[in-house]
Amino acid sequence: MESSARGMRALWVSLAVLGATTLVQAAVVALSGSVALLGDTLHNAADALTAVPLGIAFLLGRRPPNRRYTYGYGRAEDLAGVVIVVTIAASSIAAAYAAIGRLLEPREVSHLGAVAAAALVGFAGNELVARHRIRVGREIGSAALVADGLHARTDGFTSLAVLAGAGGAALGWTWADPAVGLLITVAILMVLRQAAREVYRRLMDAVDPALVDRAEATLRGTPGVLGLGQVRLRWIGHRLRAECEVVVDPAATVVEAHRVAAEAEHNLIHAIPRLTAAIVHADPLPHDGVDHHAVLDGHRHDQPPADIDGHRHDQPPADIVRHRAG
Numbered sequence: 001m002e003s004s005a006r007g008m009r010a011l012w013v014s015l016a017v018l019g020a021t022t023l024v025q026a027a028v029v030a031l032s033g034s035v036a037l038l039g040d041t042l043h044n045a046a047d048a049l050t051a052v053p054l055g056i057a058f059l060l061g062r063r064p065p066n067r068r069y070t071y072g073y074g075r076a077e078d079l080a081g082v083v084i085v086v087t088i089a090a091s092s093i094a095a096a097y098a099a100i101g102r103l104l105e106p107r108e109v110s111h112l113g114a115v116a117a118a119a120l121v122g123f124a125g126n127e128l129v130a131r132h133r134i135r136v137g138r139e140i141g142s143a144a145l146v147a148d149g150l151h152a153r154t155d156g157f158t159s160l161a162v163l164a165g166a167g168g169a170a171l172g173w174t175w176a177d178p179a180v181g182l183l184i185t186v187a188i189l190m191v192l193r194q195a196a197r198e199v200y201r202r203l204m205d206a207v208d209p210a211l212v213d214r215a216e217a218t219l220r221g222t223p224g225v226l227g228l229g230q231v232r233l234r235w236i237g238h239r240l241r242a243e244c245e246v247v248v249d250p251a252a253t254v255v256e257a258h259r260v261a262a263e264a265e266h267n268l269i270h271a272i273p274r275l276t277a278a279i280v281h282a283d284p285l286p287h288d289g290v291d292h293h294a295v296l297d298g299h300r301h302d303q304p305p306a307d308i309d310g311h312r313h314d315q316p317p318a319d320i321v322r323h324r325a326g
Helices: 002-032 035-049 051-061 076-104 112-140 143-170 176-203 209-220 254-271
Strands: 227-236 239-248 275-284
Touching (some): 035 176, 076 143, 112 143, 254 275
Parallel strands (some): 239 275
Antiparallel strands (some): 227 239
16 A cells, blocks of 8 residues: 555656646647757656546555455556556657658748747656656656656757757758657667666566575575475565475474474565565475375476475465465
């Protein structure tokens, strides 16, 4: 709830700042006819509007799990990320269309001082929003908010490019303004690639391998854990969940195995940022040639590498414990 509230506050700040920036630039576009500034204005407007799907996603993410959505609604943020990517693509198409049209039919740009001032306003507004979104997004673990912040940061630098177009126009180069508009389109496409990669990775349940390394080290450091099976992490919105398999002494009682698993989960929650829950499966160390999971042969096909004596660890949980943070 608190992380979603912080995300909402970041969106409101972004919407207010970029909305004001867009209005100022739109007024100057109407006055000057600068196609480079038009491209920058369109991009800023698109960036401001991305607050809408993200805001809806944060509100949905507050809903508790139910019998249909058993993991909750955190994935709404990933869908919002897709909408953001589409919005960035649309703004790049609009900017390219306007720039190419002006190259084919050159037109003089007027009020160059106002255009330069509007470019500086665009840079300042975008950089402010970018820093705020990226910082909050990383703190709460929202890939969509970070992607939106990166988008805003590039918008700021493209705003500075409008200054170059205004300078060229002042020298009488009619092609300078639309040429800068095309450069802005290229910059938008670069942001599109970066944002699309981040959203794609989140949709595909990708995590930073360093997090997996930390989880494995934490599990191995838990007293009673003799080895590891499969360790999985996944994002659900801006929260992490884990599914882990640990090897314990086959002579341990159910209570002892439960204690080891509970301690392992407790250690994970404290070691992995934004990890809210984990499922830990306690698996007995193979001995005397006994296969404790023979009944599952032929049912599972995602066998991970063995960690101890070639033993398989692709079984469903037999000893599941839950530990809730806080």
